[in-house]
Amino acid sequence: MKALERAKRAGSGALWGTLGLLYPPCCALCDSALEPSQKHFACPSCLMTIQAIRHPWCLRCGDPLETPGIDLCERCAHESVSFDWAQSVALYDGVLARLIQKLKYEQERALVHELAPLLEKHLQDEQLADQFDAITFVPMSRKSLQRRGFNQSELLAKRVGKLVAKPLLFLLQKIRETRSQMELSGEERRQNLQGAFIARPHPTLKRVLILDDVYTTGATARECSRALRECGWEQVMVLTLARTPIARSEPNAH
Ligand SMILES: [Zn+2]
Ligand SMILES: [Zn+2]
Secondary structure: OHHHHHHHHOOOHHHOOOOOOOOOOEOOOOOOEOOHHHOOOOOHHHHHOOOEOOOOEOOOOOOEOOOOOOOOOHHHHHOOOOOOEEEEEEEOOHHHHHHHHHHHHOOOHHHHHHHHHHHHHHHHHOOOHHHOOEEEEOOOOHHHHHHHOOOHHHHHHHHHHHHHOOOEOOOEEEOOOOOOHHHOOHHHHHHHHOOOEEEOOOOOOOEEEEEEEEEOOOHHHHHHHHHHHHOOOOEEEEEEEEEOOHHHHOOOOO
């Protein structure tokens, strides 16, 4: 970790992806030595523990399904949602949760290079890339953006757009500050975000993929999709890196 600490102290966080010397010689999570040629931030054994979500999942909201042979989860069977589908690469757990936290709260922007390929792989494996014309991302309010200095979802979307050769469009805007979703229950999350986003149309493109880091109750995904649909986007899909399955994480959330 010494090299990483030195690099951080030197303020080189933003340089990690551009100079070639960019990856620490040891795993950012377990400290084991890394092959410099591999240009990874975490070691293969840490990365291998990321638990990809496997079929069956709800064809609408993407939550893992316990019962094979059904298409929709209990909730989606009774309630309509504003997106065509939402999916996530893996569960918000262990190594992936730590990598996302490092990206968000420890300013490790180089992690985008580690995490964006997971999103790209999911799009390729599930043959989803033909379903959308452009990529956008969940925005932050101006105040939050100033506080963090960057929007991790925007960085991921930009990188994934390059990897799958789709344009990144700045379609959504968060027009008011909201309380942190972390501290709220499912119903409160919905109310908290109501009317918080506005969207803009595109003259020719009609199908868009929203990228975000974590899907929890889906309140953010629903609000962003609703704003996009209201201004003329015909198909709206959502892909996140990680997901906290509602049933497991929040017994009272919906
Ligand atoms: Zn490791
Ligand atoms: Zn569902």
